[in-house]
Amino acid sequence: MNVIQTNSLTKTYDGKGGISDVTLSIGEGIVYGFLGPNGSGKSTFVRTLLGLLQPTSGEGFILGEPIGTTKSREQVGYLPELFRYPDWLTGKQLLDSHAELCKIPVRQRNKRIEEVIELVGMTGKERGRISGFSKGMSQRIGLACAILNDPKVIFLDEPTSALDPIGRKDVRNLMGYLRDQGKTVFLNSHLLHEVESLCDQVSIIHEGEMIVQGPWRELMMTEAQVEVVTAGSIGAPFPSFVTSYHTVKAEEGRMRWLIQLESESDIPKILHYLSSQKIDVFEVKPIIPHLEDVFMHWVNQKKESAYVDNR
Numbered sequence: 001m002n003v004i005q006t007n008s009l010t011k012t013y014d015g016k017g018g019i020s021d022v023t024l025s026i027g028e029g030i031v032y033g034f035l036g037p038n039g040s041g042k043s044t045f046v047r048t049l050l051g052l053l054q055p056t057s058g059e060g061f062i063l064g065e066p067i068g069t070t071k072s073r074e075q076v077g078y079l080p081e082l083f084r085y086p087d088w089l090t091g092k093q094l095l096d097s098h099a100e101l102c103k104i105p106v107r108q109r110n111k112r113i114e115e116v117i118e119l120v121g122m123t124g125k126e127r128g129r130i131s132g133f134s135k136g137m138s139q140r141i142g143l144a145c146a147i148l149n150d151p152k153v154i155f156l157d158e159p160t161s162a163l164d165p166i167g168r169k170d171v172r173n174l175m176g177y178l179r180d181q182g183k184t185v186f187l188n189s190h191l192l193h194e195v196e197s198l199c200d201q202v203s204i205i206h207e208g209e210m211i212v213q214g215p216w217r218e219l220m221m222t223e224a225q226v227e228v229v230t231a232g233s234i235g236a237p238f239p240s241f242v243t244s245y246h247t248v249k250a251e252e253g254r255m256r257w258l259i260q261l262e263s264e265s266d267i268p269k270i271l272h273y274l275s276s277q278k279i280d281v282f283e284v285k286p287i288i289p290h291l292e293d294v295f296m297h298w299v300n301q302k303k304e305s306a307y308v309d310n311r
């Protein structure tokens, strides 16, 4: 069963903004990146899935339950992008009140609270008042609240926006840990490099529309490039399936090439070819494009196809 499923889900504000016609299915045990620039509709989508906004049209399900129902919310944890907690409470008191709301049995509460405090790296600081917390500490306590009831699905809306590099790394580790526990983590982010090393699957949205979705690795390989160091200093030894190539550097007795391929699957073909030509290969390094480049590639492709459709 899909953990999250939407069919043409649309939520607009008086016919404007929001998200339009989003269809996706997300399985269990993955980190799913929902990517898009500011104002592209990420928060609207999550808030609609959580039943905080009423869809304009379409439908959605969480663990098979229609969105907006109590059952669909029971297995969900949520860290909103902008959140404010009663700041006169201590971190521990906040978690206590959340535990009560989540109906965690009294006997298990303290143990569970200790566990989540440790998971978010707040051990020893939980007795401080929230009013004295830094932004990063508040975000960590927010994360602790989101995972307190051990939910199957966790929605994190820009979870690292207030964190320093160490805090970001901790949150990345936490997401990896949750995935290993079989949880589904739905991550909203406009910080493209943040999700690069983390998300198994992504979708890219732009102006409320889904541009593309799929396994991160496949979407990333929009432009397969590989750097190869061969023996010899002259001649271009590459076969016809190589779309373009150029010399990066000539070293003593060796050549470093940057080769453009149609797809990642051409990389072994190059090696077979060079070996059949008895050309010694010293180094092969696939060049991984940056998420920003991948993002712009898909946005531009969508714009081009819209242009063709409109003509």
Ligand SMILES: Nc1ncnc2c1ncn2[C@@H]1O[C@H](COP(=O)(O)OP(=O)(O)OP(=O)(O)O)[C@@H](O)[C@H]1O
Binding pocket: 013, 016, 017, 018, 019, 036, 037, 038, 039, 040, 041, 042, 043, 044, 045, 081, 190
């Ligand atoms: N309550 C609202 N009333 C009217 N328009 C809204 C409302 N909330 C969002 N919008 C519009 O819907 C679009 C999507 O906004 P949303 O906040 O969902 O985007 P986002 O991708 O989460 O942005 P950000 O990364 O800045 O948080 C924007 O054009 C925004 O102006």
